[in-house]
Amino acid sequence: MNKMSVLISSVLLTSSLALTSLPAQANLPFSVSGQKVPSLAPMLEEVTPAVVLISVRGTHEVQQRNIPDAFKFFFGNPRQQNPTRERPFQGLGSGVIIDADKGYIVTNNHVINEADEIQITLKDGRQIEATKIGADESSDIALLQVDSKNLTAVTIADSDKLRVGDFAVAIGSPFGLGQTVTSGIVSALGRSGLNADNFEDFIQTDAAINSGNSGGALINLRGELIGINTAIIGPNGGNVGIGFAIPSNMVKSLVDQIIEFGEVRRGVLGVSGRSVTGEFAKAMELEGAQGAFVEQVVEDSAAQIAGIEAGDVITKVNGKRIKSFSELRGKIGAIGAGNEVKLSVIKADGDEETYTVVLKKAETANVEPASIHRMLEGAELENNSKGFGVAIKAVEADTPAAMIGLRAGDIISGVNRHRVTNIAELRDYLKDNKGISLLKIIRGNTNLFIRIR
Structure with missing residues (x-):
């Protein structure tokens, strides 16, 4: 056998061995010199229509720089030390369709933040205006919705x-x-x-x-x-x-959480601490060099109620091992308030225990009322914790919500003839009504209706 034959045999053998190690879902659509060649093309042809281009337009405030005092009058209050002005911006990003029937698209919050116009371009060239349903800045997630047929979801x-x-x-x-x-x-x-x-x-x-x-x-x-x-x-x-x-x-x-509540109701464990490093593990006489060391437990927090104590080392969340306190914070922060989470903990005496913790709700909220209906802008909404309906926590003055007559303490209990249980249902009913809608309001012991258009 000559050198060329040896080289060809070696290449074919290498190709054959590579093919045997490919995952079962890899596709082998064609052959070269009698050898099948793997390709991701068939899989991608099914998936890529679910990934979209996002184009945004908007304005944001920027500070004026190095403006002499004599000219500050022309930029607003002459006594203002750092005048600002609005500057238009444009941006591009990507998004992923996760529900074809409802038109839900997930993207990063920083892609659409402060955008006044959001346009989606599908792989087939269609361009559609999108509505922002909600977002969470702390995790950089945003949810959009489009009204279109023949979408592909991943x-x-x-x-x-x-x-x-x-x-x-x-x-x-x-x-x-x-x-x-x-x-x-x-x-x-x-x-x-x-x-x-x-x-x-x-x-x-x-x-x-x-x-x-x-x-x-x-x-x-x-x-x-x-x-x-x-x-x-x-x-x-x-x-x-x-x-x-x-x-x-x-x-x-x-x-x-955004779909159900209009916001991320982040769960809170109620501990502070640090990551376990090799040096720290040695000082604390811990066998493992990974996990989250609990330095303090907040009084009346979910952690304290469950029995977690200062000095504990949290090593697993729902059975999955964690490496650091930041990872613990990230995983807990994605789990909604009121949900249970199982934490594996190494106690100070070295014993390992598992705790079932019911997470409490974080104090911060990020509701997007205008994404539900433009006339709700300025109202702070939440699901009614004392029963069904959507509670109005606060109403900002001189906003659409204030102008239609909404007040803090009101409960939206229905839209037209439909009973409303939560924010998700309120959004669905108002989205389907293109003309006039009547909000049924419970105000104290009185029922009334507010018309919106």
Whole structure:
């Protein structure tokens, strides 16, 4: 056998061995020189219509710089030291259709933040105006809705089953070039620390992610959504093989809360602490070098009620091991208030115990009343904790909600002849009514109707 024959045999053998290690869902649509060649094209042809381009327009306030005192009069109050003015902006990003029937699209909050106009461009070229349903700045998730037929939605995978080394494919519209697909692997799990104020539990991947990919899909080889691309590390915003995605389980939990309540009702554990490092574990005589060390438990918090104490080390959340306090914070922050969570804890005496904790509600809220109906803008809404209906917590003066006569303490109990149980039902009924609607209001011991259009 000559050298050329040996080389060809070696190449064919290598190709054959590579094929045997491919996942079962990989497609083998054609052959070259008698050898089948793997391709992701058939899977992508089904999934890519679910990934959209998002174009936004809006205005935001910017500070004037280096304006002499003599000219500040022309920019408003002459005594104002830092005058501002509105500046128009445009932006591009990506989004993922998660419900074709209801037209729900998930993206990053930073993609659509402060936008006055949101336009969706589908892969087939259709352009549709989108409505913002709700958003959560702390986790960088936003939910949009479009009214259109023949949409394609992606299936959501269980991101808790991901392992480092799993294949990953990123889909988005970098630099406004149009839909682009890149591939790589899951490089790490449970990443945090990009923004200490946010709730982070990122998937790290080396699939190329660039500016414009934000809000796009990270999928597995089955075409299932495993994450929403959100951030990169790289000079000048360029890709260097370190990208981050919000896990699909976290996305689903947050989106479900936005759909039901119009806001993220973030669960609160009620502990403060630090990550367990090797040096810290040695000082505390801990066998493991990972987890969340509890330094303080807030009085009457969910953690205290469950029995968690200062000095405990939380090692697992719902059976899944955590590496740091930031990861604990991110996972708890994605679980809604009132839900149960199982925490595995190493006690001070070294024993391991499991606690079932019912999370309490965070004090902050992020309702988007205008996304339900324009005449509700200025009202602070929440589901009525004392029964059915939507409670009006507060009404801002000189807003549409104030002008139609809504008051703090009112309960919206119905729309036309439909009983309203929660914010999600209120949104659905008002969305379907294109003309005049009547809000049934309970005000103290009185029932009344308020007309909106």
